[in-house]
Amino acid sequence: MPQHRELTVGLIGAGRIGSNHAELLARAVPETLLAVVADPVEGAAARLATALGVERAATDLGGVLADPALDAVVITAPARFHAGLVEQAAAAGKAVFCEKPAGMDLEEIERVARAVEEHGTVFRVGFNRRFADGFPQARRAVDEGRLGIPQLLRSTTRDPGLADPAAVAPWTIFRETLIHDFDALNFLNPGARAVEVHAVADALVAPEHKDAGLLDTAVVTVRYDNGAIATAEASFSAAYGYDTRAEVFGSGGMATVGELAASSLRLYGPEGLSADTLRCDTQSMGRAYAAELRSFALAALGRPAGTGPEDPAEAPGVDAAREALRIALACIESCRTGAPVRLPASGAGR
Template identity: 50%
Template sequence: MRNDHGLRVVRLGLIGAGRIGTMHARNIARHVPGAELAVVADTRAEAAQQLAGRYDADARDVEGLLKDPEIDGVVITSIAAVHEELIVRAAEAGKQVWCEKPASLTLAEMDRAIAATERAGVAFQVGFNRRFARDFAAARTTIEAGGIGTPQLMRSITRDPGRPEGMGSAAAGIRPWTIFRETLIHDFDTLLWLNPGAQPVEVYTKADALVAPEYKENGLLDTAVVMITFDNGAIATAEANFSALYGYDVRGEVFGSKGMVVAGRLASSPMVHYDVSGSHQHTLRSDEEMFRDAYVQELAEFTEVVRGNIAAPVTGQDARNALQVALAAMKSHEESRPVKVEEI
């Protein structure tokens, strides 16, 4: 058994060598204590080989990765459409499973993924990174301690950086419903998590293609506001847009009967430059920059899950709950009416 400063080394196989997989590969190889990036797999063999080569890992196909008896856990960072299939295959191979959000695109898929991991007796953790950011985690702790009383108004924002004139080519590759199932899914999870013990009751959506209207007929929605009503009376809004000119903007706010918590930031540094034209501050430009520590922490905790020291901190059921809200938001948009969560 290999050890790293007293920690049993956890050998991880990564499936998916795209942008997010590349980031996770770097974190596993360089920043997660006691973790080893052992194997990289991708349907694009060349991409897998290039990424694996950076960190002295092996490049194999998915079957080869899953059959390796020395792989302790699988990190799934492929496109969302194949997440359920890969979760099931990894579970059946007896591997502990970590999967990027959304873990599946339908509730039926989600249920099959959860059932497969339970049947195999393996852990199943989902990558909702905001839970691992220090400010969001501190907000949750304050709420749990009664620091704001009963939540009454809640807000979660995701505005991706971009420029309208550069949206055209990017929009062509965005799949329908992305804004709900792959962008706002983070906000839905955050709002559910920051209102512990409460259940969402009703969802109402207003959405449009305001950044790239020429792609609306293709199913692209780039701007959305979703209102969620909870059974404890709290009213929440989640909003997203794909073209924040000023940077990457992710924030959360919970206002309650005894106070308020706010998480998230725009500035990349507290330094402010003052000159003849006014004051200026550099802003964050990507999720990797804002959530660098959170991305490392979620995988560090997964290695503890693999070692058997803790339970998965974000479960398949958590992912299912957020997906159910996303599907309700989609139905609300399609039918132009409030949708009861129990309808989904």
């Protein structure tokens, strides 16, 4: 465990979300020192490192993962590389923060679980909604019994646009988009496990890409072993902005979370009422991204986690990664068969 004040971090992956996380590590998380940015694409890491004043950029990911000067790595590479990078980082003794999903299938998740356990790795997966405004408070209301027994849950992700449909891999809507919603539903229904999934999906935004495997619109029903029924929906084209919301309805009340408006400003005029809306995830989830990275840094430094109302009851690790992916993979099977899918029992709880 590092004894100095800051956690020395290397970031793997200098794309869109990697650039966002790198800026937060460099400027918004006081417990971290971003020492190196790495990306195999020539010039990508150097451009980001220069913009942030980070001293080192690299294209050799293996060299960064093995660097003894680093306490931790933050993995924001494409999803298909996540499991292998987590294994290498854990074997090198690094604490690991990995963007979702931690693996593309359950076999990869189990490899991650073995590596984390074998090497005693501090591991977090990037399920940012646990840290987003309102979500930890809603979970606390459930834990305190203020909503009674959860009966109906809902989670929504509507992205603001689909710039390049050809670049979207098949089943992305489940593995990389709705997986946030599945974790949010699991988080807001603590102690329960999904037992049945029924998914319906289509290409309504870019139908010309459907034959290539793109699905851009989906609705999922999830049944839990405590009797609760949940729905999750996603679209890759919300004309009005970036829309993430959730709801828990129980025998004693209801909680709703998620804010679309960019501020409290409302304009009233001849055309009616208008308000500015949030336009992207880095705008909507900026504070949540910073909070999850800070929570990871505190854990890696061996310091107590926060206890404020914005801190989640559970920081997402391997079990959260596994449970959300179980639902995502069942959605894929359900779409292929057109029928509900019973989820197999898992030996691990959340």
